[in-house]
Amino acid sequence: MIRRRVVLAGAAAAALTGCTPDVLGLSRSVRVAVSWGGPELRAFHRVLDGLGKLDYPVEVIPLGDDISTAFGARSGRRPDLVMLPQPGLVPLHRGELEKMPADLAERGRARLWDELLAQDGSTYGVPFKTAHKSAVWYRPSVFRKAGVRPPALWEEWVELNKALSTSGIRPLALGAGDGWMLTDFLENVLLGTAPGAYRALAVSTDPRASRVPEFAAALQRLATLWAAPGTLAGGVERSLTQQFPDAVVEVFGHRRAAMVAAPDFAEPVIRSFAADPSDVGLFTFPAFAAGAAAPVVVGGDVMVLPRPATDDAWDLLHRLATPASPAPWIESGGFLVDGRTTGYSPELDRLAQQLVAPGASLQFDLSDRLGELGGINGLWRVLTDLLVRVGNRGQDVVPEAVRSALEELAKVES
Amino acid sequence: MGLSSNSLSLEIAGRAVSGRPVPGKPQRPAGPYLLGIPALLLSSLLLIPVAITVVAAFRLPDGSFGLGNFAVMGDPAALHAVRNSVAWVAVALALVVVGFLLAVVSYRLPGLSSFLQPALVIPFAVSVLVSGATFRLIFDPAPERGTVTAVWSSLFGTSPVWLGPGLFWLVLVSAFGWTWLGYVVSLFRAGLDAIPDDVSRTIAAEGLTGLRRWRALELPLLRPITGVVTLTLVVAAVRVFDLVLIVVPGPMQHEADVLGLNWWRATSSGDNSGRTAALGVVLFAIVATVAVIGVRGLRRRRWAVPVSVVPADSSLRRPKPSKRVRRIGWTAGFVVSLFWILPAVILVATALHSPREAGLRGWWSLDGLGLSSFDAAASIGLLRALLSTVLIASIATVVLLVVAVPTAYLVAWGGLPTWLGRVVTSVFVVLAVTPVQMYAAPLRDAIDAAGLSGSRIALGLVHASAGLPFAVLLLRSAFASAPPMLVAEALQGPARQSAVLATVQRTYRPAVVAVAVLEFVLVWNDFIVGFLISGAGTTPLSLVLWGEARQFSTSAGTVAAAAVVASVVPAVLMLTFWRTVVRGLTIGSRP
16 A cells, blocks of 8 residues: 555656646647667767757757658648758748848758759748768778778779679678668769769659659669678678668677668667777769769758747757857767868768869769658659569579569659 | 434435326436536547547548548558567457456366465566566567577577567567456456355256356356456557567567557658547447456446345355365466466576676676666666656546546436436446547647647546546445445435445445556556657656666666666555455446
8 A cells, every 4th residue: 555655656756746837738838759769769869968958949850761741731830940851842841941142042052952952032941960871881801801801983883893792791881770871872872873864853844754764774773782692791681671770780789781772871870789899991982984973972961941940949940050069969979060170080080172173973862852752652752662573593594683673663753 | 204324224205295296207316417517628638539530530731521531541560560460369369268267267276366366467567568578578589698598599409589579479469368367367367266165056056067156156247347457448549659669679560560550650750640630439339349348347237236245155165175275276377377487587687797797697696786786777867757657647546536536426326317327327338448549649649739848647547537537437446345234224314324425335345445556556657648648757667667678688687677677666556455446346347
């Protein structure tokens, strides 16, 4: 009996002490929708903590892959500030977004960002975080053992995989559990082989990727890479259950694979899970022909304010937009600031420099700009099915699988 | 004229009848009807949105009415989701059968339940989300981390990818079964225990054995409990939503799609509201059909044995089993309990590793022990979310009790005309199984329009309203199973009523406690209602799911820590009140 009373009294006390307007949900907090999870989410909380004392509570809503629901007309509690991981969505939602004031607008008109964020002299978002999506992380010790070097050309990469698998090492870990890992891979191939076609698809108002021959060719190349027997660590089924950090752990933690194609923000995962922190190497996607520019696919998170924004939301946006705000995140790794090329880890310094290097073939993430076609029921599904059909199965299955992929894609387009 | 019962006696002074007798209907006092008003108001929180959804389902974009929206069922994806939802209902029914058989075994092997009881209660106390996370940890495809994968590959060399295509069903069903089996077994066990020994001896004396005995004795006597159990499990099966989100890796999620998820994706992608409403109605039709068949058992009561207040003569009880049988039962109970509690142990052990160690290796690893995963979980606002959960659950529980007790009293004893009583009961049965998809969208719009979005109080009221039907049905059964004498006396005047109420309080407290504890725990563990009405981030569990579990394996330590923190309160509550809860759940179903 006493136990029960204690339990009840404890519950009542906790309920009473917790009844601040904030917990009651009555005071107006600034709701920030983010797509981050795990260590990234914690890093963002540190960024918020570093902003100093705020006059309003901030609520972080992790929406993950469903971040685009933040704009839905019936999304329930609409967030006040969205850290949008798909800047390509901004042009589709301009009507629902606040225009940035002059002091911030300039940053939204930086190279690459301007075509997504700016229109008719107005800017609709401010870049918060930039992502380099053409990075490949590997273990140098394995490369040394197999006597290979990071590839400078795509063909060398294919050969390198062969060399590794013949020496008993699985070359690639693939985090197919995250659909964007697959689309990033494809985008790199497409941008490297046919920058013109990539560009045309990106700016098209009615993209029909399945009818673009260069797109089909890129699918073919990608399928060829995945199909080589022994390429994917753990096979297709393991790949499907792996998210991007799991694939990183497969390479650096459990050391079952030699490399993983993962963006700059894989860095903190590598640092926390690497069995040997000194055994970490990085190369970027190779060029597809001698003399051609190597592809650099750029992503990022852009801050946008759904209309109408409260004063508090504006205040938070201004604070997050200061150059000093992301310092805690930069410290823990895996964060690039648009335009800044130094002050990161050596690996990230290299990536940041490539983002501003002249002559690089830079483009924003394509899948974000294709609307539903590039999303979870479009390209994600198509590439997952392609992977299931070809993974580790040899080259014979590739033409048929590519044909099915194009048919599937055509279905989504219509 | 005198009337006496127990130690009280009542004198009624008669007077001579004068004038001629007037034929007429018996007077029904209007007073008790007032007791129903709060329930009516609270239920309208569900009834009105449900009505709006039904209308929306039949209204076509051009404003006319028709079945056009149901063409959505021709969509292969929606059809696939319906099939999966029906499969889940089948799983729930299978679980009822398995639970029943286990209850019989444990009834025959006394001693088994002494260990088994807490082992069975804990899974029921934690949320589906937590058990999903636990089973995803156990079946992790990396042999360094996943328990089953590690054991399997050490036995057979290689292991299937448990979370892979097709096999993820095994993980889903294990998690669902782990959560609910204890509930099923406990309730059936309580029902078996309540069978009066003299009845079973009579049956035995008539020479009925084996299957014939079952058909004559146990099956009809357990029918009411079967009704309660089936109802709960079917509702749970149709509510499956968060389980799929947390267990199934992204690429397989469309394969595991259920109607609830399909509906959510359709609404959040801004699909036509008529079509999504149609999806909700279909979901509702499935549950209602199964539930109505299931609860028929609640009404068909063949036996009317009064609740025995005096303990039966112990010499007439079941003979004590032999020492050998008890020892077998004890050992089996110990082993089964260990096995059954293992997932909880794995969860706690994982939480006690550092995030790095938990992401790299399994719970059995001896490196990296400590509380740093709890630190990490605290840094994403877990404590604040816990507070708001305490608040929501408390509001819901208090409001529910205040409204449900008088309503149940009214339905059971309020002298409602028979037809009205039936209508009210039927409405509550239907509301009890109404899936949240039927009312979430209009309710959310209304709450937003009222400027209450994010208000924990509004959410608490919605929870109370959603819990009301089941609470009233349960309390009604409890009240209605009162000895008819008591009721007759209660109807004779206010003086007797208060005396009767005192008895009620003593006798029916278990039902009230059951309602309170279950409501608090269910609201605490809720994901789907809070998520669909208030969006992510309101409850600690949605934070776990949407924050940490986004990158499941590498966040294993933090996920486990947050899950443990979120489970402490419901687990303690359930373990403390479990006996009372089971008594309360079965009191009305006593034969």
